[in-house]
Amino acid sequence: MRRAIALAEAGERADGAAPIGAVLVSDGTVIGEGHNRVGELCDPSAHAEIVAMRAAGQRTRQPRFAGATLYSTLQPCGMCTMASIWAGVRRIVYGAERNQVHQMYFEDRHFETMDFIRDAFRDDMQVTGGVLAADCAALYYGPGDDPPREAQANLPPDRSGGPTE
Ligand SMILES: [Zn+2]
Numbered sequence: 001m002r003r004a005i006a007l008a009e010a011g012e013r014a015d016g017a018a019p020i021g022a023v024l025v026s027d028g029t030v031i032g033e034g035h036n037r038v039g040e041l042c043d044p045s046a047h048a049e050i051v052a053m054r055a056a057g058q059r060t061r062q063p064r065f066a067g068a069t070l071y072s073t074l075q076p077c078g079m080c081t082m083a084s085i086w087a088g089v090r091r092i093v094y095g096a097e098r099n100q101v102h103q104m105y106f107e108d109r110h111f112e113t114m115d116f117i118r119d120a121f122r123d124d125m126q127v128t129g130g131v132l133a134a135d136c137a138a139l140y141y142g143p144g145d146d147p148p149r150e151a152q153a154n155l156p157p158d159r160s161g162g163p164t165e
Contacts, residue, residue: 025069092127
């Protein structure tokens with residue numbers, strides 16, 4: 001998780017990306033890692049977790065990472081959770097819980113990582129949240145913060161505190 005935090009911080013420094021980092025570990029070896037590159041790549045799917053999985057695919061030349069553990073500084077979104085299921089990831093470990101950060105970091109209102117896991121054809125999958133939670137949450141705007149409006153592009157105006165027209 002410390003490595004994921006470092007990736008998140010480096011990504012933010014490099015291109016101002018929302019500081020999210022992810023590391024994929026298999027049998028004690030890092031097989032992929034990355035940070036949020038959505039803005040840099042103009043790719044809405046380039047979340048840190050997806051970037052890490054793509055790197056792992058390139059490295060292992062496999063599309064599945066059975067038994068691997070995915071570490072992320074922030075509770076994974078639905079897309080990244082589902083990608084983890086598709087990839088055969090065995091365990092997801094994340095730092096900050098969604099209720100510890102501003103809603104700008106999520107596109108959905110209520111999604112919980114476990115909702116997808118429970119419904120997957122996977123009885124072996126584990127999720128552990130809140131690892132180094134305070135350190136991870138410190139990377140983000142908190143629920144009561146007032147981030148710059150341009151950082152809240154995902155939210156409709158009436159939910160981001162700005163003009164409603
Ligand atoms: Zn995601």
